[in-house]
Amino acid sequence: MDRKRIRELLEAVRRGDTGTDEAVERLARLPFVEVPDARVDTHRALRAGLPEGVYGPGKTAEQIVDIVRALRAESQDVLATRVDAAVADAVCQRLGAGRYDARARTLWFGPEEVAIVGKGVIGVVSAGTADWPVAAEAVSVAERFGNKVEAIADAGVAGLHRLLAASETLRSARILIVVAGMEGALGSVVGGLVDKPVIGVPTSVGYGASFGGLSALLSMLTSCSSNVTVVNIDNGFGAAYVATLINRL
Amino acid sequence: MDRKRIRELLEAVRRGDTGTDEAVERLARLPFVEVPDARVDTHRALRAGLPEGVYGPGKTAEQIVDIVRALRAESQDVLATRVDAAVADAVCQRLGAGRYDARARTLWFGPEEVAIVGKGVIGVVSAGTADWPVAAEAVSVAERFGNKVEAIADAGVAGLHRLLAASETLRSARILIVVAGMEGALGSVVGGLVDKPVIGVPTSVGYGASFGGLSALLSMLTSCSSNVTVVNIDNGFGAAYVATLINRL
Amino acid sequence: MDRKRIRELLEAVRRGDTGTDEAVERLARLPFVEVPDARVDTHRALRAGLPEGVYGPGKTAEQIVDIVRALRAESQDVLATRVDAAVADAVCQRLGAGRYDARARTLWFGPEEVAIVGKGVIGVVSAGTADWPVAAEAVSVAERFGNKVEAIADAGVAGLHRLLAASETLRSARILIVVAGMEGALGSVVGGLVDKPVIGVPTSVGYGASFGGLSALLSMLTSCSSNVTVVNIDNGFGAAYVATLINRL
């Protein structure tokens, strides 16, 4: 998996510096950090030069503290997502560090100002007030991952003029993230207005026939705009993660 | 159910012109015409002054011939929908009458020119080429039911400019029918552009996650435009029927 | 989108009163009011002469207060829906205004007596006691939007005589809203009794195979009565909104 490491190891075997058994053993080993309740993969983030993401739900303050400590000890920046205010508070107190974004529910351990490494602007468009927490997560993650972000809130298709008012922003972005619940039509509409990759984030906002986000999800998947790809319902993190990868290309 | 008829009957009972038993019997009877395989309701159409609608699928040419004959004998105009070309041909030959609209798959028995009784224009907007048969059914039904119709085809949200190019038409219509498959976003977009009642017709056009029209259906039901109501998937007839009722108000 | 405004602007450009850049800018701008957490569209309501609707769930008392203030400052009437009693109380105290309908859970900011501008009566029929809150929302919205409303409660199809007892009311209404959960059969039954547009509101009332309103929703969508269109589950507001638009035609 890591040809350079394998090559070095094989050279060491050839030179006799490393025994066969040890080499077999090392070939099977890959870098991760053990913490009490999880094995934290420091590999991917290191490789990609990204902060490590920690998914908050179901984790206690103690577990987050352990994970963050292990990662910070390796000089890794860490971004925890979907962290409740109370948990964030407890974690920050225990660690004496951390910046909490109450709206996005993200908790950041790293430099206050993140260096911009993304080549262009990531535009984040959200449909309604209720979709904003998911959009805010996308904004927060994209910024902490080193991107310049421009956000357009409350731009639902029922009031198309709001969206058109922001068309300059739409066009100047290199990648767009569209966050919408209910019928999720915003994905198709934005997709039709730009010639950039659009990442659709259906949200669970809505009631009745929105069936917990199913309506927006199916809508975005069957979009008549060919430049739209989709991530899981409410997955602002995932959208920002992919947009970051694209923005570094 | 028909207070006038009940009143006349009661008067006849009072006068002794009608016996109690007979009155009981007649109170339970309501006007319909028996044909071999169906009891045709001539009541509703007569009441509403509308042609009778006959749903084609699952009916043989013979059955349609029987029904049409029964209704024509009562001087009713008849509009059969979803009739295959071959069946239409057989029916027209047998009856020596009938106008077939191959695109809408409707078969009409009535005056060549239908008097316009609807007060305004019904606008029919369809998203893609593949949605057109359903839109064509809506157009054909609305016209045969006495409405002036204006149709805007191929106006999907991925090419919003097409729709905006037709905005004058959208605004001049009294009621709008929006026909769209895939993600069905056109319902919300048109709904946001006008202040008129919009009847959404989700279509089964699409593949994969459109799940036979479910995607467009849920999308229209959860529309963020409050002026959108929805009929069954591919139900161009129903949309035109309701639009006709509204257009006579 | 607003040809008159565009024309005026173009005339100003022609006269040299307005520079090209400014014109480009203004062409992209459309009227809305910014409040801290939402951009409130005052455009649509102004255009349509309707009060502005504010959807309550997920909004704090503070957010509602802000939105209402912004709209009232523009002399707009406001109707907030699905507002809990506690939130309504807090909003009314802060604003020193507002009329709360506990049953419909609507909160009204406008004249005590609303002028009737709808041409006829909107009939609201509901199936069971448990469906009443949704029906009450429809009644409250329709009244505040300037319609005369007649309501028929507890008229489920299992006791058809109750419905028939109200048939005079059914027939005198210009448009009907039918609110029903469980099997939602009331939509078809009322649809079969009248020759008016019927707007079906499936409700989430029921248990087991009603699957949160799915049963009533599918039932109304596949109604054998062609005059029935459908809005989202529990969407009393939407039904009243469309009925209002129709009633003004």
Next chain:
Amino acid sequence: MDRKRIRELLEAVRRGDTGTDEAVERLARLPFVEVPDARVDTHRALRAGLPEGVYGPGKTAEQIVDIVRALRAESQDVLATRVDAAVADAVCQRLGAGRYDARARTLWFGPEEVAIVGKGVIGVVSAGTADWPVAAEAVSVAERFGNKVEAIADAGVAGLHRLLAASETLRSARILIVVAGMEGALGSVVGGLVDKPVIGVPTSVGYGASFGGLSALLSMLTSCSSNVTVVNIDNGFGAAYVATLINRL
């Protein structure tokens, strides 16, 4: 399972007429007839005094011939259901016997006139023309199983007067079978008109949101009429079978 037989066997063991091993063997054996592709259970029908039912789909003419021969050799009457005309023809030719009902698609091997053993009338009400084949199956099965049947066709709820016209028949029946596709509202409506057990048969008639009968199925299951029970979609046989059992009580 058959205490009388067990008792006789035990008596035979006590008397020494039957060895232990043989008894063990016989205790495990129960009456059925082996045919090449199926073991035909002659037990249930014999016990219940009913003809044997053979489900046609997926069976070749040869397989049906084998099964019918095996059963007729035991003097059993046989009713095959959902048999295509071509298969029925082939079976009748091979056996030199059999009465085919093309509409109900049933094939009968037994006396031309079946003795009536059911205590009352089974009423079969169907909603639309397209539901009739399922209703016809119910009628045919109920008659061949020894019941007097009265059928009311084409009595959908959109034309309630047709149903009310038949209310005398509805009330005189001892059990009612209601066959309806689309929104299946007929189950609730008939259920509300009578105080008898109603067996609902949802059908796959419909399109779009009827989802192959799901709409009618959920509708009947969530009926607000408490006297409605439901069988599988299109299962006219099952409804008639249960109605027969009830009619013999």
Next chain:
Amino acid sequence: MDRKRIRELLEAVRRGDTGTDEAVERLARLPFVEVPDARVDTHRALRAGLPEGVYGPGKTAEQIVDIVRALRAESQDVLATRVDAAVADAVCQRLGAGRYDARARTLWFGPEEVAIVGKGVIGVVSAGTADWPVAAEAVSVAERFGNKVEAIADAGVAGLHRLLAASETLRSARILIVVAGMEGALGSVVGGLVDKPVIGVPTSVGYGASFGGLSALLSMLTSCSSNVTVVNIDNGFGAAYVATLINRL
């Protein structure tokens, strides 16, 4: 709907005792009792000679008190179902009457000993401990509605011997109610053991792929035992209601 009443009315019209207008009015009126939040149908129960059923969920103690009072004033027995202990307590205190069955969650207003009018025994079989509340509701309703009931609890198919141990009871019952969650196989198994009508009550007991009772529901609907009909998930009341109707035939 009530031919005798119609006949009397018509006779009165004939005699001139009743004016036409008044007769029209009375023809449209049917007996029910108005209480503040519901119109209580005293008609059906009176006709069928059954206690009135009141569905508890969503009703306050006050609403139940009002309904019960209205019905008791008409000398009707009343059985409220799915009533929480606290509500039941409040209702009983207010009315100074009522018998609460905590397990079945039914609240009874009527004679302590109900006269048995059902002709045979209704057997109620339930699969697991967790299904018992639904089964208990069925038992309680069936007993209050005048039936002799025998219950077999905890007889799941995974321990078939328990069920077989009760086979004498199964066979002696006139009608069987089978209550089962999870895979709901008990419906088919009991259906295969008896030649009586079996009413299946799928329950929401289970987790994961039982999807709130869907698994048991589909299982019972597709039962290979033809004598099984099905009611809604957890609907012990409905099963007992139908069983009562059958047991009076």
Next chain:
Amino acid sequence: MDRKRIRELLEAVRRGDTGTDEAVERLARLPFVEVPDARVDTHRALRAGLPEGVYGPGKTAEQIVDIVRALRAESQDVLATRVDAAVADAVCQRLGAGRYDARARTLWFGPEEVAIVGKGVIGVVSAGTADWPVAAEAVSVAERFGNKVEAIADAGVAGLHRLLAASETLRSARILIVVAGMEGALGSVVGGLVDKPVIGVPTSVGYGASFGGLSALLSMLTSCSSNVTVVNIDNGFGAAYVATLINRL
């Protein structure tokens, strides 16, 4: 069902030691223990030499105490699953016995050290931290049922190297249990790495399109690895139970 017992009984009948009636009675009787709210099947566990499993949800501490007492009186070991800490505490206090595993939420009544009777090692692989409670249940059950268990936690497919690092363990196991939520891909990946039976346990871990475990469930059912079978969502107990049976073969 138990030929040896039947044979002995028959011999006793033959010898005249047992009367026919008594024999009939005993043939219908099978061993179980009655406790107030459940009939506990001591038969299966005795037959299979396994502890008795008690499913905790919906049972009060009192009910669990009763069941455990009844079983312990028969010298049965008992393993209760999905027991909340508070309930476990109450049960242990009442019984003065019991070992609670807070992570697996199992409560054990039996020897501290269970004799290993399984022939090989059962490997339990889980995907993420959040899946661990289900995996822990599988581990606890497998150990209490007499197996040697090796667990590999946090080995999701997104970090394939973690899984490969454990490949020696994977290969040395005789049977594998794979516990994974979200997309459940771990089932296919582990299935492709080993030539042993793999039991997949989809979990309800995830959000949005995981639809309560449906995503992982469908994924495991359609696995392209032919050695994967599946149990219900979150059913760690069932997976361990089957693995135990296989491990004793």
Next chain:
Amino acid sequence: MDRKRIRELLEAVRRGDTGTDEAVERLARLPFVEVPDARVDTHRALRAGLPEGVYGPGKTAEQIVDIVRALRAESQDVLATRVDAAVADAVCQRLGAGRYDARARTLWFGPEEVAIVGKGVIGVVSAGTADWPVAAEAVSVAERFGNKVEAIADAGVAGLHRLLAASETLRSARILIVVAGMEGALGSVVGGLVDKPVIGVPTSVGYGASFGGLSALLSMLTSCSSNVTVVNIDNGFGAAYVATLINRL
């Protein structure tokens, strides 16, 4: 993945017999055979000592011929499944070899008599005639994979005595495969009768609410018998594959 091969390679590197680059290359290479349209994995089957399975649907006779030739050239036995008679015929003619089982639709290339290597008997129980093709596939695969198989056909739960008649066979089997469509209750019933691993194969047999096998699938997944695991709908091959692996333990 194959430690022995890696070790040999490393030794060769150490000895200098193999250069580093070549070793890197070879470490990434694993044994498979390239044919025009597929890369055939000969690795797994070789490792496990099993014939190679080829899934027929979607493959032309030519493609199957190519794959079989490639595998036979490596002395592999091949079992193709779900092969239509016409395709099988064409393949056999082209290859001058192959044994086709028309019922199971399997096509075998290997010795006429397969050596039995499984330790015990695999029992295959199927519910109805229509389930037999899936059961036959399971039987054919299990036999060709070196197992002794006993099959019990037509043993549905509606006729429980048939199943009990075969209980000796059920108990003597080491592993059981249960094949059932419709409500799939046979899985739970057989699971309750034996103390062996039971592999449930839900089938798509049924109509209406069986929804293409969903009913049987959910039923088996929620089985109250803890010894049941499940494979995909109609997946007789997979069940036999896993049973084979278990039977070799």
Next chain:
Amino acid sequence: MDRKRIRELLEAVRRGDTGTDEAVERLARLPFVEVPDARVDTHRALRAGLPEGVYGPGKTAEQIVDIVRALRAESQDVLATRVDAAVADAVCQRLGAGRYDARARTLWFGPEEVAIVGKGVIGVVSAGTADWPVAAEAVSVAERFGNKVEAIADAGVAGLHRLLAASETLRSARILIVVAGMEGALGSVVGGLVDKPVIGVPTSVGYGASFGGLSALLSMLTSCSSNVTVVNIDNGFGAAYVATLINRL
């Protein structure tokens, strides 16, 4: 929408070269080409410098000929997708041009060699033989849209070594398209191996619980690899379209 054009127009108005009315008219007009059955949008492709895509299903040869002619007249390259061989043949004959790729079912009108404008390689990985048509569509589209493509076929997760054998290719690609049916696990696995954007294309390959691609769709949407976005089932075109946009960044 096109600020440059608007600006020019405004300048022309200012200069008096264009009248206000004409300007209003032109502001509403946007470039498209009318053909008999569709309005072809030449705008987007021109803007983006991409060939025009034509979706084949539901279009006759004549319709495709018309569309292609209209576009070729504007010097546009055209790529028709999902075109049956017979239709392709007819189109090519009529137009005397066109290159058909039978596997991908694409029909190309443009230069034989397309200039490479994408900056890197697009990798297309497909799971099984049956997924190849969808992958081939992605490959064909990506190549015709000016990208260098490398394809890895038959690399399912059940044989992970095949995928690992191609890891060099995986890592050298700039964007990856992963095409997989059944459980769709390949998306997560490839996503975990690379740090590039991965576009998942679930396919409808599979049977039973794959429910027409739903299994793979949900699996990819809930992927534990954060770099995966998803397009509609079988949508090879859409994946290639988005990959093209990304590859030009």
